[in-house]
Amino acid sequence: MAPYDKGARQRADDRVRHPNGTPAARSSKHRGFRAADPSQPRQKQRWDAEERRGRSAQGERPARPNWEPRDGGQRRDDRGARGFDRNDRGARGYDRDDRAPRRSDRDDRAPRRFERDDRAPRRDDRDDRAPRRFDRDDRAPRRFDRDERPQRRSFDRDDRAPRRFDRDDRAPRRFDRDDRAPRRFDRDDRAPRRDDRDDRAPRRFDRDDRAPRRFDRDDRAPRRDDRDDRAPRRFDRDERPQRRDDRAPRSFDRDDRAPRRFDRDDRPQRRDARDEARTGYVPADDVKLEKLQAEATIAADVEGVSFTDLGIGGNISRTLAEMGATSPFPIQAATIPDVLAGKDVLGRGRTGSGKTIAFGAPLVEKLMEHGGGTKRRMGRAPRALILAPTRELALQIDRTVQPIARSVGLFTTQIYGGVPYGRQEGALERGVDIIVGTPGRVQDLMNKGKLDLSEVVVSVLDEADHMCDLGFLEPVREILSATAEVTPHGDRAQKLLFSATLDAQVASLVSEFLHEPSVHEVAGEDQASSTIDHRVLVVEQRQKDQVLEELVAGDGKTIVFARTRAYAERLADQFEDAGIRATSLHGDLNQSRRTRNLQLLTSGRVNVLVATDVAARGIHVDDVSLVVQADAPDDYKAYLHRSGRTGRAGKQGTVVTLVPRGRRRKIEGILENAEIEADLVEAGPGDGIVAELAAR
């Protein structure tokens, strides 16, 4: 056991205890708290000191003992000490707080235990099912605070493993789920809707309008002039104009490049890249930048086209409509016919352009064709696999794909790490049709003989370029190798690769696993058609934290990206100390906390999330108005993905990147590769520009 665990235990021992012997809840909002509950959670943007002291029930930020007064003077020291406590408290302390009281709850429920077992599985179902809600309603009275329910769920989740076996009994229920699936989303995260938003027509159509503007990049010229007004703040003004000048032609270059993409010039390079990947050689940036040849779909061409026109069946089309996808977006219109035709497909659509449905809908349709009478056969092996680089993204994808699958009687299951095996293994034993997961656990279950991929005839890699990164590539290769080569009908099994930054980095996978793939992208999807305003602030290192605090103090939802887990945690801590409702998301948190913390942002209970790059790709949160990069991204791809968390659904977004003086060149290179124009402006605490950006 790690040393800090001892510390946590010690602290727990120091804690006030309940009559039942468990540590007392520190918060009045906690179930385990016995005193009268004086305050309901507030929806205000800020907490005062007292609230902060007692808000542990909010979860994320570890609780500080109520009796431990805090003031500015103590802050630093406390923070230092907390750094340690934090992880413990975060994960353990917090959970423990939840559990202790729960156990008492359970004691109360002792007679109901059997019911409980039943419930556990439902919770799983809950992810997808309305009925559960009713269960929840029933439970509500038991809880002291409704606000705590989300915590419970996650908690329950951890416990679910053993209960899973009950699930078998519920099989019949599952079918009920089909009808309810769509509702589920309303409840939990609304995730599907979010996806819908990603895909919403308005946006795309806007793009249509914007596509032509692309050429107007010169329109930006006026902007630049505007910026010229800000000139005094800029760094190296001299260089800027030049960059911009280069860029205007660039957009045209892009068009010129189109023909290049059609050239099969990439192929030799792919082979090289593959060899390089095998030898552990990391391709240089310019190799990654190499555009894959792609067929560009023009948004205007898909106007008036329906999912049915593309070959999607009635049930699925109706479900898509219920989810808000009434008509296909360009990337969907581009890739769906080819997927239905049985081809391998590479799809590049920018962040929030509807990629999930672009592969999800035709995948389900395709399984219907393949499926025949094997549907719902107990213990049937999965026939489709969707892999994503993070657990949160896998969950989000499942929230979109599951209702589509259910609409035609197919089942999905999530296979990802950080949660008990039992439930996942149980689902596999019962039989599922579509696996949505992350590479590690999929590989794990495969090796344990619990997951048979030999009948998988459609495999999808979301964020495919990232899945080719060191550390991902080998597991992914192993997994893909375990899938079927041909369908029962003798057709070639399909592989679909999608990403907003799909490039030659996937070359090795393509050459090894894909057969004459069709490559699609959408015309006009460049930064000039984006709704995102990019800014770069050049700050003194020692002033950075203060500038960050000022930036996130605004009212809008904000995601802050930090390079390391420790820094993310520290920043979240600092923001909380400043009275800003903030939480964190990174790999040092256990999965229930990760899920919960993300939920805190989506639900609006906090409006600042400090994350590592775990949140950079694919994660959709409604109405994020500001993305702050506390540390510059690694490369232009990271920049594009991080910034893609805002400006979604056609809304305005702002991305602010902080860089120390010494890193100016690096960020300029990144911006150039990303084909983004942004001024570098010197800024410090209290500066007008900081306040202006914070106000967005």
Next chain:
DNA sequence: AAAAAAC
């Protein structure tokens, strides 16, 4: 170099 992804 860090982060992610299995335990």
